[in-house]
Amino acid sequence: MKDIYKNPVLYYILVPCMAALWPLLVWAVYLPGAERDYEQKAAQYIEAQVTIAAILGRDSTRLELADPNKTADKFDYDTAVSDVARRCKISATNYTVSSKPIRTPSSGKKSQSAKVVLKQVNIAAFADFLSKIQLRWANLQCENVTLTKKKGLADMWKVDLDFKYYY
Numbered sequence: 001m002k003d004i005y006k007n008p009v010l011y012y013i014l015v016p017c018m019a020a021l022w023p024l025l026v027w028a029v030y031l032p033g034a035e036r037d038y039e040q041k042a043a044q045y046i047e048a049q050v051t052i053a054a055i056l057g058r059d060s061t062r063l064e065l066a067d068p069n070k071t072a073d074k075f076d077y078d079t080a081v082s083d084v085a086r087r088c089k090i091s092a093t094n095y096t097v098s099s100k101p102i103r104t105p106s107s108g109k110k111s112q113s114a115k116v117v118l119k120q121v122n123i124a125a126f127a128d129f130l131s132k133i134q135l136r137w138a139n140l141q142c143e144n145v146t147l148t149k150k151k152g153l154a155d156m157w158k159v160d161l162d163f164k165y166y167y
Contacts, residue, residue, distance in 0.1 A: 075112075095119060110167040126147075145162075
């Protein structure tokens with residue numbers, strides 16, 4: 001068996017056969033596979049473009065808010081909460097906002113706390129409200145959430161939120 005490796009005739013036959021087999025393999029196996037992969041990726045790209053267009057159609061401000069460290073407006077709890085509540089279809093009578101003055105602790109980073117109470121909302125509206133307000137204001141952190149189920153109503157909750165905004 002070891003003598004077969006020393007026989008040069010094997011190499012004179014094996015090397016040209018392998019060299020002829022390689023283009024055949026590329027033509028018969030690899031090229032059709034690559035074409036199928038390309039078609040799948042192109043279809044995924046078209047689906048992604050449709051999804052992106054739908055998202056931007058619903059909320060065109062997403063592109064403007066891409067930088068979390070950039071806030072063009074001055075932060076105010078009343079305007080921030082009322083703007084997001086209006087977008088989430090929560091009426092002005094269904095929430096209260098009470099904010100505290102801006103504090104500068106010894107660490108030097110200014111912050112302001114507030115308590116927001118959503119009096120009667122469903123879970124979907126609450127989740128939408130929380131995600132939109134934190135998406136809009138990157139320095140706003142929700143420190144505590146308390147959910148209290150409204151008795152006699154299927155999906156109505158009272159939500160107490162404690163926020164802290166860092167300047």
